[in-house]
Amino acid sequence: MEFTCSRPELLEGVNAVIRAVSSKPQIPVLSGIYMETNDHVLRLVATDMEIGIEYKIPVQTNQSGATVVNARVFNEMVRRLPDSPVMFSTAGDHAALKVRYHGSEVTLNTMNPQEFPLLPTILDGDRVTLKASNFKEMTRLVSFAASTDEARPWFTGVLWDFHPDGLRWVATDTHRLAMLVGEVVHQQIAEPRQLILHGKTLSDVAKLLDDDDQELHMIMTSSQVLLEADRLRVILRIIDGQYPKYQQVIPREWKTRITISVKALSEAVDRASLASIGKEGSNIVKLSMDKDSLQIRSNSPEVGHIYEEVWIDMQGEPIPIAFNYRYLQEALRVIGGDQVYLDLSGTLVPGVLRPLQDERYLYLIVPVRTV
Missing domain, CATH: 3.10.150.10 (DNA Polymerase III, subunit A, domain 2)
Structure with missing residues (x-):
């Protein structure tokens, strides 16, 4: 096997397939990356038998062939290569991989490519x-x-x-x-x-x-x-x-609908989460509301009491409810748009977040019983 390629292309391929390399391989060859070059294409493959990833990059092929190199070592070496054409070659089926660049050379041990479990071909389904x-x-x-x-x-x-x-x-x-x-x-x-x-x-x-x-x-x-x-x-x-x-767990109707700014709610919950700091900190934020505002409270013996207030538009009657702040926080970080609905049906019934601009998405949170 002999081919020449650029470091950026090779690094892109290695970064892709290394996600599938097993940290605790069942067999030694699964700790490696399979490399095969043919028709000016380098095929890189890695698998842990749960996921398999194959990535192809263009190369200048002088001689076709295949080998397997230790993934961790190869990844670290590629990161350190200069940004210039690099030549790779093996002299036989189980020969070491020689890497040449400028006037330098690295020789890496290899494994038998015939022992590597390549990805199956799936045609029907x-x-x-x-x-x-x-x-x-x-x-x-x-x-x-x-x-x-x-x-x-x-x-x-x-x-x-x-x-x-x-x-x-x-x-x-x-x-x-x-x-x-x-x-x-x-x-x-x-x-x-x-x-x-x-x-x-x-x-x-x-x-x-x-x-x-x-x-x-x-x-x-x-x-x-x-x-x-x-x-x-x-x-x-x-x-x-x-x-x-x-x-079956998604409420079909709501009794109270709150329209609120995603940014304002996210920032308020983030500040309220300070009460979780410390050994006795709680992850709970308590929500209460009236026609124009949502009140968010949290407390812990070590930190103290935190009170936040956010302007809202509310339809329906006030429903006090408590959530794990992390579940609110993580959803608000990914929801796009300026405003979100918070739909409530009861103190112990899951609340539902729905972006105003995207009816395709919903996020349900199970409330926390506080009494």
Whole structure:
């Protein structure tokens, strides 16, 4: 194998696939990055058997071939290379990888490429095409609400709920729930179906998509999903498990609707969160309201008492309620637009945030019982 490429292109590819390298590999070769060059294209592949990422970059190929290098070492080396053409070569199937630039040379140990589990080719399955911009929007507005508790893996994922009218993305950790009605360019699905994909992994994939106008093609089997876009190819494992019937927990009507500035509410909640500092600090903020203002209170023995007041427009009767401030804060950081509705139905009934400018999105928060 022998090829020449630029450092920026190579670093882009390594940064993409290294997200799939296992920190605790089942077999040694999974600690590496598979490299194969042919027809002036370098294919980089990494997998931990849960996710697999393949990324292609243009190179000047002098001789085709393949090898596997330690991902951590190779990544650190590429970062340190000069911004000039670099030549890579191996002299045999299990030979060391020689890296030459200017008058310098680095020799890296390699692993057997024949032992590396390459990504499967998926041809049959349900097919969906999305805009990269919509995929990114989903990860920004929904994925953060997924759980990090691996004991219940289905809650660490984002539900993709396909139905005849389109697609819904849903994530919940049982304390809050985010839902976005998605847009698809093309959908060819035999029958309505649901699948769960790991939320953090989806966020990692979104970071690899640069062009919002590019199309993201998906093929879905019973156990895996293939994502393809330009240079990128990703295989994701579908999480086993029964997702809760999320629509049953979303209040269909509201008794009180508050219209409030996103910026003003976010800043007030942020200041109220100071009461959580200290060993005995509470994460709870208490909300009360009248026709023109929302009052936010928090307190702790160590910090003291915090009172915030924000101007609002209210329809309905006042409903006092308490939330974990983090769940409010995290949603307000991602919601776009100037104003948001806060819909309430009771002191112990989940509250719902809805952006005024986007009816496709809602964020539900389970209240905290304070007595």
